Amino acid sequence: MGSEFFTSRLGKCVGLNSFRSYLSEFISTFLFVFATVGAGMASRKLAPATTSDPSSLVGVAVACAFSLSTAVFISANISGGHVNPAVTFGMAVGGRMNIPTAIFYWISQILGSIMACLVLRTMTVGQHIPKHPLPPEMTGFGAAILEGIMTFGLVYTVYAAGDPRRGNFGVIGPLMIGLTAGANVLASGPFTGGSMNPALSFGAAMVGGSFRNQAVYWVGPLIGAAVAGLLYQNAMCPSSSPDSSRGGVSEVGV
Numbered sequence: 466m467g468s469e470f471f472t473s474r475l476g477k478c479v480g481l482n483s484f485r486s487y488l489s490e491f492i493s494t495f496l497f498v499f500a501t502v503g504a505g506m507a508s509r510k511l512a513p514a515t516t517s518d519p520s521s522l523v524g525v526a527v528a529c530a531f532s533l534s535t536a537v538f539i540s541a542n543i544s545g546g547h548v549n550p551a552v553t554f555g556m557a558v559g560g561r562m563n564i565p566t567a568i569f570y571w572i573s574q575i576l577g578s579i580m581a582c583l584v585l586r587t588m589t590v591g592q593h594i595p596k597h598p599l600p601p602e603m604t605g606f607g608a609a610i611l612e613g614i615m616t617f618g619l620v621y622t623v624y625a626a627g628d629p630r631r632g633n634f635g636v637i638g639p640l641m642i643g644l645t646a647g648a649n650v651l652a653s654g655p656f657t658g659g660s661m662n663p664a665l666s667f668g669a670a671m672v673g674g675s676f677r678n679q680a681v682y683w684v685g686p687l688i689g690a691a692v693a694g695l696l697y698q699n700a701m702c703p704s705s706s707p708d709s710s711r712g713g714v715s716e717v718g719v
Contacts, residue, residue, distance in 0.1 A: 478565045486544035486566075487573040493540040493548045494577030497532045498665050503585055504528030505595040522654045529659070530647025537639035546639070549662045550574050551686035555620040559694030571664075578668030586672050594673040597658035597666055597682060605681050608657045612685030613692075615649040616661045620693035628702055661686055 508521035537546035545562075547553045550571045557567040582594050599608050622645045625631075626638035650659035660666045666682035 478569055487569050489540040489544035490547060490570055490573040491577040493536040493546065494574045494664055495581045497536040497548050498578045498581035498668055499585065500532035501529045501665065502582060502594060502669060506585060506589060506592050510592065522651065525654065526647045526650040529650050530643040533646045534639045534643030537642055538636065550664050551616050551662060551690040552620055552623055554687050555690030555694035558691040559698035574664040575667055578664040579671055582668045582672035594669050596669050596673045596675055597660055599678050600656065603656050605678060608681045609685035611653055611657050612660060612681060613689035615653060616686035616689035617693045619645050619661050620690040621697060624693065624697035
C-alpha cells in the first residue's frame with residue numbers, strides 16, 4: 466500500500482506539466498539570483514574600498530525586491546513561483562505539494578542559482594561572487610534565528626498573498642512578496658546578508674568556493690518556513706484545499 470502510494474505520487478512528478486514547472490523554477494531562480502548577486506557585485510565594483518556604504522545596502526535590497534517580484538510574477542501560473550527552497554519546504558509542510566515534487570523543485574532552484582553565479586563569475590573577470598559572511602558580533606545560532614524569523618515573514622506573506630479568499634492573485638501578490646524580501650534585506654543585510662533563500666546562499670558559496678556558515682542559511686530558513694506553513698494552513702486558513710501538484714497557495718508561491 467505504501468509503495469503504491471509513493472509510486473502514484475512519483476508518477477505525478479514526471480509528466481510534461483511537471484517538467485514545465487521545474488523549468489519555470491530554474492529560469493525564475495536564475496533570473497532572481499543573477500539580479501541579486503549581480504547587484505552586490507556591482508556595488509563592490511563601484512565602491513571597492515567601502516564595506517559599509519548604506520547606498521550599497523539599499524541598492525541590493527531594491528534589486529532583491531524587484532527581481533523577486535518579477536520572478537514570482539513570470540512563474541506563478543506555471544510552477545507556483547516559489548524561487549526558493551524554503552518556500553517549497555513551507556508549502557510541503559503545509560500540505561500544499563507532495564514531497565517528490567518538492568525535491569524536484571529544490572533541484573531546479575539550486576541548479577538555477579549555481580548557473581546564475583557561474584555566468585556572473587565567468588562574465589565579470591576578476592570579480593568575486595559575494596557570499597554571506599557573518600560579522601564578529603553574530604553567532605551562528607543568532608544568525609540562524611534571524612534568518613528563520615525573516616523567512617517566516619516571507620513565507621507567511623506568500624501564503625497570505627495567495628489566499629483564495631483574497632480573490633485573483635494578480636500583480637499585487639508578487640509585489641508584496643518582493644517588498645517583504647527587500648525590507649528584510651534592509652533590516653539584516655549587515656548581519657546575515659538577508660538571504661532567506663538556501664538556493665541563493667548555496668549557489669554563491671559553491672561558485673565562490675566557501676561553504677563557511679552554510680548551515681545558517683538552511684536550518685534557519687527551513688524552520689521559519691515550516692512554522693509559517695503550519696501556522697497559516699492550520700490556524701489562519703484551515704479550510705483551503707490541500708496538496709497542489711504545482712505547489713503554491715492558489716497556484717502561487719515565491
